Amino acid sequence: MPQPVGWDLTASLVVAALVLGYLLGSIPFGLILTRFAGLGDIRSIGSGNIGATNVLRTGNKKLAAATLIGDALKGTVAVLIAGHFWGPEAAILAGFGAFIGHIFSIWLGFKGGKGVATYLGVLIGLAWPIALLFAAVWIAIAYLTRYSSLAALVASLIVPVVLLAMGDIQKGLLFALLALILFIKHRANIGRLLGGTESRIGQKS
DSSP states (O other): OOOOOOOOOOOOHHHHHHHHHHHTTTTHHHHHHHTTOOOOOOGSTTTTOHHHHHHHHOOHHHHHHHHHHHHHHHHHHHHHHHHHOOHHHHHHHHHHHHHHHHHGGGGGGBOOSSHHHHHHHHHHHHHHHHHHHEEEEEEEEHHHHHHHHHHHHHHHHHHHHHHHHHTTTHHHHHHHHHHHHHHOOOOOOOOHHHOOOOOTTTTOO
8 A cells, every 4th residue: 555655743753763863873883893803993994984895895704794784773773763662754764864874973073984784774674575675686786796886776776666666655755865865975986887996895905
C-alpha cells in the first residue's frame, strides 16, 4: 500500500529527532579506532576520509570492518531510538540527521566522511530488506570492478528507485536526497573514475 507523504509531528519532536540523529551520526569511529590502534590520524593518509575504505588503506582489515560497523550502527541506532519513542516519521528524520552528522561532524569542525556506511545503517533501520539489496549490488559491483566508490554510487541509486516503485514515498524521497548528497560528496571520486585514476579496494596509500 502506498504510504502518505504527510507528516504528523510537533516542531519539538522534529528538532529532537534531528538532533538525536545528528549527535549519533557525528561520532567519528574511523578516527577514534585508528588512534586507539596507534595508527595516528586517518585523515593524514589516502583520501583523508574517516570512513572504512580509507581505514582499509592502512592494511588493517579488522579495523576497517569495525569502522564500517560503527558508522552503520550509528545510523541504525538513531532510527530505532527515534522510531521507538516518537514513531516512524521521527525515525526518518533521525536517519537524515545521522547521515548529515557523519558528513558534517560537530567533533571534526563540521567535516567528516562521505556517508556510505551511515546510509546503509539508516537503510537497515528503516527498510532492512532493501538494505540486503543495497549490499548485494555493492558486493557485485565491487567484486567486478574493485571500486568501492562506484559500487556505493550504483547501490545508492537503486534504493530510492525501488522504494518509490513500492509506493513507500517518504522513505523513497529520503533516500533519493541521501543519494544526491552521496553523489555530491563523491564528485572527486567520479572524476577519478572517469579518468581511470580512482584507487581500488585494498590499495594502500
